[in-house]
Amino acid sequence: MHQLGLLIIILGVLASPASAADSCKTAPAAQHTATGKHESPLACDRLALTAAERTRHFDELGPRLRQMRTGVRELANGYEFEFPSDAKTFALLAEWVEQERRCCPFFDIDMRLNREGGPLSLRLTGREGTKEFIQAEGAEWIRK
Amino acid sequence: MIRRVGLTVFIVVICMFAGGLGATDAGVAETAPGFVLKSQEGKTVRLSDYRGKVVLLNFWATWCGGCKVEMPWLVDLYRRHRAEGLEIIGVSMDDAGEDVIARFTKSKNVNYTIVKGNESVASAYGHVQMLPQTFLIGRDGTITGHITGVPNRRELGETIQQLLKSR
Numbered sequence: 001m002h003q004l005g006l007l008i009i010i011l012g013v014l015a016s017p018a019s020a021a022d023s024c025k026t027a028p029a030a031q032h033t034a035t036g037k038h039e040s041p042l043a044c045d046r047l048a049l050t051a052a053e054r055t056r057h058f059d060e061l062g063p064r065l066r067q068m069r070t071g072v073r074e075l076a077n078g079y080e081f082e083f084p085s086d087a088k089t090f091a092l093l094a095e096w097v098e099q100e101r102r103c104c105p106f107f108d109i110d111m112r113l114n115r116e117g118g119p120l121s122l123r124l125t126g127r128e129g130t131k132e133f134i135q136a137e138g139a140e141w142i143r144k
Numbered sequence: 145m146i147r148r149v150g151l152t153v154f155i156v157v158i159c160m161f162a163g164g165l166g167a168t169d170a171g172v173a174e175t176a177p178g179f180v181l182k183s184q185e186g187k188t189v190r191l192s193d194y195r196g197k198v199v200l201l202n203f204w205a206t207w208c209g210g211c212k213v214e215m216p217w218l219v220d221l222y223r224r225h226r227a228e229g230l231e232i233i234g235v236s237m238d239d240a241g242e243d244v245i246a247r248f249t250k251s252k253n254v255n256y257t258i259v260k261g262n263e264s265v266a267s268a269y270g271h272v273q274m275l276p277q278t279f280l281i282g283r284d285g286t287i288t289g290h291i292t293g294v295p296n297r298r299e300l301g302e303t304i305q306q307l308l309k310s311r
Binding site for chain 1: 207208209210212237239272273274275276277292293294
């Protein structure tokens with residue numbers, strides 16, 4: 001009898017937060033697809049970069065890379081940018097990409113060095129909404 | 145017998161603590177945590193002053209791409225529903241100075257209240273690691289919705305309309 005009472009108390013306590021959570025319709029920070037694959041929200045992680053890294057990423061690397069960009073191509077789910085394939089540009093782009101993937105984990109990022117010394121390309125793609133995200137992030141990036 | 149009662153009390157206390165953590169799964173309390181912050185114009189903004197209104201509390205930053213996507217939607221929402229009792233408070237989580245924030249909001253024609261956030265208010269709302277992040281607060285001061293990331297514009301508009309109808 002005592003054990004039954006204990007069980008009821010435990011179940012009651014455990015059940016209460018579920019109802020509280022239901023009344024507060026909180027959207028999960030991360031979503032899962034039908035296949036159970038993790039999907040980050042279309043959001044930026046404000047703690048991913050230090051203040052110095054953020055300055056470097058947004059105020060230095062971004063503007064410099066936009067100036068170096070030699071082409072832009074619109075894709076169905078994002079954009080492809082073309083850069084000269086010299087070592088300096090590659091290093092700058094790699095640094096930007098490493099920071100971007102920490103800040104915006106929802107991006108698919110492809111860096112490609114084309115054969116025969118061809119251009120360096122960067123693809124930023126992702127699920128629905130990603131393209132609009134890039135468009136809003138900076139018209140300078142996609143201006144042809 | 146005494147040991148058994150002690151064990152029962154111990155288990156119940158542990159369950160209560162576990163329940164508490166579950167209730168604040170996303171770090172969000174049901175009643176919107178109060179705050180006092182300064183607006184761009186230097187006015188003191190207290191959440192409690194908005195009791196009786198529907199409040200859309202939006203955490204954002206000037207460098208945040210998703211925030212730039214939704215900002216025009218918030219401007220439009222505020223323009224259309226302000227008279228019905230909607231208030232929008234944009235809490236900037238920028239490291240940048242107020243002049244940078246002011247220039248940015250001016251360029252986006254922001255028509256709602258902008259305040260400078262801090263870690264204290266972020267912590268009260270579950271640390272707000274991802275931006276944008278939006279909390280919908282009903283007229284009674286309780287949090288009725290929480291969106292991490294760029295919301296679905298249509299759904300957000302419908303939810304706001306429903307909240308505005310409730311008295």
